[in-house]
Amino acid sequence: MNRRIGVAATAQFGADVLERLGAHHELAFLLTRPDARAGRGRQVTAPPAKVVADRLGIPIMQPARPEIEDVDVMIVAAYGLLIPDMLLERALWLNVHPSLLPRWRGAAPVERAIMAGDPETGVTIHRTVKELDAGPIAAQAAFVVDDDSDAGAVFSRTAELAVDLLDGVLDGEELRFEPQPEEGVTYADKITAADRQLDLGDPEQAARVVRALSPHIGARATLDGRDMIVWRARVDEGRFVPLEVQPAGKRRMPYDEFRRGLR
Numbered sequence: 001m002n003r004r005i006g007v008a009a010t011a012q013f014g015a016d017v018l019e020r021l022g023a024h025h026e027l028a029f030l031l032t033r034p035d036a037r038a039g040r041g042r043q044v045t046a047p048p049a050k051v052v053a054d055r056l057g058i059p060i061m062q063p064a065r066p067e068i069e070d071v072d073v074m075i076v077a078a079y080g081l082l083i084p085d086m087l088l089e090r091a092l093w094l095n096v097h098p099s100l101l102p103r104w105r106g107a108a109p110v111e112r113a114i115m116a117g118d119p120e121t122g123v124t125i126h127r128t129v130k131e132l133d134a135g136p137i138a139a140q141a142a143f144v145v146d147d148d149s150d151a152g153a154v155f156s157r158t159a160e161l162a163v164d165l166l167d168g169v170l171d172g173e174e175l176r177f178e179p180q181p182e183e184g185v186t187y188a189d190k191i192t193a194a195d196r197q198l199d200l201g202d203p204e205q206a207a208r209v210v211r212a213l214s215p216h217i218g219a220r221a222t223l224d225g226r227d228m229i230v231w232r233a234r235v236d237e238g239r240f241v242p243l244e245v246q247p248a249g250k251r252r253m254p255y256d257e258f259r260r261g262l263r
Contacts, residue, residue, distance in 0.1 A: 003072040003170060004028050006091075007049075007058075012216070014078035015048035016159035017096055017166075021075065022056050024167055028071050029059040033080055049078075075166065076128055083128060093128035094169065095135065098158040100142055101126060102180045104188040105133035110154050112188035113145065114212035115195075115205075120144050121154065123162045125169055127177055132187075136177035139165040150214040150232075196220045198230065203240035207233050218246070223255075224262060 008031040009018050018030060030053040038045040046054075053060050061067070066081055068074060068091065076083070077096040087093075099109035101124040106112075113121040122142035127135035141161050145154060169175065196213060198206040198221040210219045210233045218229035223242060231252060232244040242255040 004070070005170065006031060006068060006071040006074045008032070008066070008074055008076045008079040008083075009049035010047045010080045011078035012048045013098065013155050013159060014096075015052045016156065017075070017077040017162055018049050018058075019052045019056070020159060020163040021166060022052075022058065024163065025170065027058050029061055029069060031061045031063075031066060031068060031074070031079070034062045034064060073170065074128075077162070085130060088128060088130070092175070094138060094166070095126055095128045095133065096162045096166070097124045097126060097133055098122075098155065098162075099188070100124060100140065101133060101137065102182075102185040104186055106188040107190040109188040110151050110158070111191055111212040111217075112186075114149075114151060114154065115208050117208055118145060121158075123158045123165065125162070125165050126180070134180060136179050138169050138175060138177055141165060148211075150211040151217075152215045191217060198240075200240050203235045203238060206240050207235050224259070228258075 005025055006028045007018050007021065009015060010033045021027065030049060032047050032049045035044050035046050037043065050060055066083055066087055068087060071091050074091050074093045075096065076093055083093060097109065099113060100122045104112050120142050122140060124137055125139040126137045129135040143157055143161065196217065196219050198209055198219050200206055200221060210230050213219045214231050218231060221228065221230050223245065226247050228248060229246040230242050231246060233240060233242050244252060245255050245258055246252045247258060
């Protein structure tokens with residue numbers, strides 16, 4: 001069925017979904033957040049989704065408050081702004097959520113799944129409703145979370161799987177939705193500074209936190225008397241072993257290289 005499709009996306013996960021979706025469907029426009037200051041230099045930077053849309057020649061809308069043109073379907077993936085009720089009534093809004101809803105509704109589902117040691121996660125395509133990530137489900141699929149997978153790997157797998165599901169949903173003659181189960185609801189709260197601080201007394205959990213926050217946020221610890229970000233680590237015979245670190249004010253480096261610099 002030929003539907004006019006728009007996409008609302010901002011962050012890197014949304015950019016990945018946009019790029020993959022654009023290879024299969026003609027997209028009317030991208031709705032994304034305005035450019036914002038980012039990084040150490042606080043330079044005005046375009047959202048990742050805008051960079052992709054510009055490269056693909058997709059028209060871009062960046063209003064401070066969400067607004068849309070006439071479309072049949074809006075795909076939402078890491079957009080970051082609340083969709084007003086009046087816009088939800090103007091089109092069918094389908095949210096791409098990187099978890100197996102109703103588990104891990106909210107802002108950080110991938111990170112929370114890895115931190116919790118979930119053996120699997122997945123992606124859910126559901127109708128956007130006023131209540132957070134509570135809409136009825138159009139499609140869902142799961143995959144195994146490998147013991148060495150970080151959040152970047154999980155997000156990449158999720159984006160790939162999401163577009164496969166969206167292709168099936170959008171190409172179907174009739175959309176069908178199933179309500180989410182009432183049992184099993186959990187919430188993935190936004191990552192805080194406290195979440196980033198590693199408890200080295202629990203090596204297994206510390207290693208999970210490192211994986212959950214890499215490569216986009218970074219876990220923090222004090223090693224050899226220095227505060228630093230830990231980007232990669234493993235557990236070896238019950239010990240937490242840093243593999244890649246970033247001391248304050250310095251570049252990322254192998255932990256062994258950092259230790260050699262202390263001599």
